[in-house]
Amino acid sequence: MTRLELDPANQLATLLKQAEDDLRQIKTKQKHSGLSGLVGYFVSTTNTWDISSSASNGGGDVGYRTFEIIFTSSGKQPFPVENVQLDIRFGGTGEANKPKEVFNGWGYTDGVNSATMYQRNPEFDKSYSGNQTQYRWTFGFSVSGTMTYYIKVYASGTSDGDILVRQIAP
Numbered sequence: 752m753t754r755l756e757l758d759p760a761n762q763l764a765t766l767l768k769q770a771e772d773d774l775r776q777i778k779t780k781q782k783h784s785g786l787s788g789l790v791g792y793f794v795s796t797t798n799t800w801d802i803s804s805s806a807s808n809g810g811g812d813v814g815y816r817t818f819e820i821i822f823t824s825s826g827k828q829p830f831p832v833e834n835v836q837l838d839i840r841f842g843g844t845g846e847a848n849k850p851k852e853v854f855n856g857w858g859y860t861d862g863v864n865s866a867t868m869y870q871r872n873p874e875f876d877k878s879y880s881g882n883q884t885q886y887r888w889t890f891g892f893s894v895s896g897t898m899t900y901y902i903k904v905y906a907s908g909t910s911d912g913d914i915l916v917r918q919i920a921p
Contacts, residue, residue, distance in 0.1 A: 792911040794822070800844070800901045801916045806866075807897040817891035817920035818902070820873055824884040824910035831910030835873050835888050838903040841866045848901075864896030873904075884912070891920070 808814025824831045840848040841859040850859045850868055858867040873888035892900070904916045 790909075792906075792908060794906040794912055794914050795904070796914065798903075800903050802902040802918070803900070804918075805897060805899045806892075806894045808894055809897075813921050814895070815891060815893040815921065816900070816918055817869075817889065818916055819876075819919050820888040820890070820904050821915045821917075822886045822888075822906045822912060823915075824912040826884050828910045829883040831884070831908055831912075833886055833906050833908035833910065835914075836905040836907070837873050837890060838905070839868075839892075840901045841898050843899070844901050858892070859898075861898075864894065864898045866892050866894045866898050866900065868892045884910075889919075 802818070806812060806814060806816055820835055820837075822833050822835065824833075839850060841850065842848050842861050842864070848859065850857050850866070850871075853860070853867070856867055857871045858865060860866075869891045873890040876887040876889055879885075879887035902916060904914055906912070906914050
């Protein structure tokens with residue numbers, strides 16, 4: 752505020768001017784500014800972990816897992832812009848159990864057992880035959896030894912909706 756705006760004689764005019772500016776900003780739609788009222792959404796399930804299980808490369812288990820993530824928007828916006836985040840942990844749920852960069856890619860080891868991710872981030876499936884409100888991503892990993900895993904997925908973008916993660920192979 753300036754000294755003139757602090758003068759008691761000008762305070763009412765200053766308040767009216769601020770109210771007028773606020774109303775103008777509310778009424779004027781701005782499509783591409785973070786301050787314009789463009790709403791972003793963060794979508795997840797209410798579960799602590801969407802999937803928790805184990806994998807082994809012995810005893811009849813092939814040792815790899817492939818998953819798909821399906822995001823279905825609310826339908827209020829066709830072709831929403833969505834980004835998927837994957838929180839995956841191996842051998843426990845602590846921060847130390849997150850995959851790290853290793854010599855052959857992205858993975859985790861406890862010194863005896865190990866897990867290697869196929870890619871660091873879920874891969875967007877361009878060929879998915881969903882519609883204008885549904886998207887699909889895939890990700891996977893393989894293990895050496897026996898490893899428990901915990902998976903949580905999130906979507907952030909321009910539409911609310913539902914998110915689902917499920918194992919598709921083996």
